[in-house]
Amino acid sequence: MTSHLHVYMGTLILEKMAGLTYCIALSSSSYYGMRYFSTVSNDPDTHDDFKPATKHESSGISLSDVVEKDVKDNPVMIYMKGVPDFPQCGFSSLAVRVLKHYDAPLSARNILEDPELKSAVKAFSHWPTFPQIFIKGEFVGGSDIILNMHQNGELKELLKDIKSNQ
Numbered sequence: 001m002t003s004h005l006h007v008y009m010g011t012l013i014l015e016k017m018a019g020l021t022y023c024i025a026l027s028s029s030s031y032y033g034m035r036y037f038s039t040v041s042n043d044p045d046t047h048d049d050f051k052p053a054t055k056h057e058s059s060g061i062s063l064s065d066v067v068e069k070d071v072k073d074n075p076v077m078i079y080m081k082g083v084p085d086f087p088q089c090g091f092s093s094l095a096v097r098v099l100k101h102y103d104a105p106l107s108a109r110n111i112l113e114d115p116e117l118k119s120a121v122k123a124f125s126h127w128p129t130f131p132q133i134f135i136k137g138e139f140v141g142g143s144d145i146i147l148n149m150h151q152n153g154e155l156k157e158l159l160k161d162i163k164s165n166q
């Protein structure tokens with residue numbers, strides 16, 4: 001197994017090429033056109049017994065409704081570990097770096113902030129890992145798929161009619 005140790009933008013990245021271990025936070029510069037959504041239901045003062053199992057607190061909207069609305073309202077939606085300006089996993093970092101090549105507004109939710117949202121996203125897409133990227137309401141895949149689509153030109157084609165307002 002080959003291991004490379006890089007110092008990148010002041011952040012240590014341990015990249016195990018064979019094992020693809022990506023647990024160390026990466027930093028990235030800020031970009032225009034990004035919207036982050038904070039957690040949708042995570043009140044630390046609320047005991048689990050009192051948390052709504054399927055309904056979003058106070059609004060009565062289920063978390064699957066939240067995800068459905070996210071992907072409908074946001075042409076490029078990523079559920080990730082961390083936020084686009086501070087991904088907390090290499091897979092999420094890679095996906096954000098790929099998407100930042102395009103002039104499309106990127107909307108994101110940090111699933112690390114909300115385990116229930118994390119489960120709801122997995123159930124919605126039937127996909128077990130993060131990041132999860134949705135484009136024009138359709139589930140596209142994770143970081144390896146988005147990188148592949150970037151490299152083969154499919155992503156450019158898919159995003160060509162989505163432009164940032166800024």
Ligand SMILES: N[C@@H](CCC(=O)N[C@@H](CS)C(=O)NCC(=O)O)C(=O)O
Nearest residue numbers: 089091128129130131142143144145
């Ligand atoms: N092939 C996937 C790999 C992503 C992956 O393995 N993610 C893991 C580690 S961050 C994951 O989400 N595991 C399930 C979990 O954390 O709930 C991709 O390229 O996106």
Ligand code: FES
Nearest residue numbers: 021022023089090
């Ligand atoms: S590989 Fe560990 S958090 Fe993503």
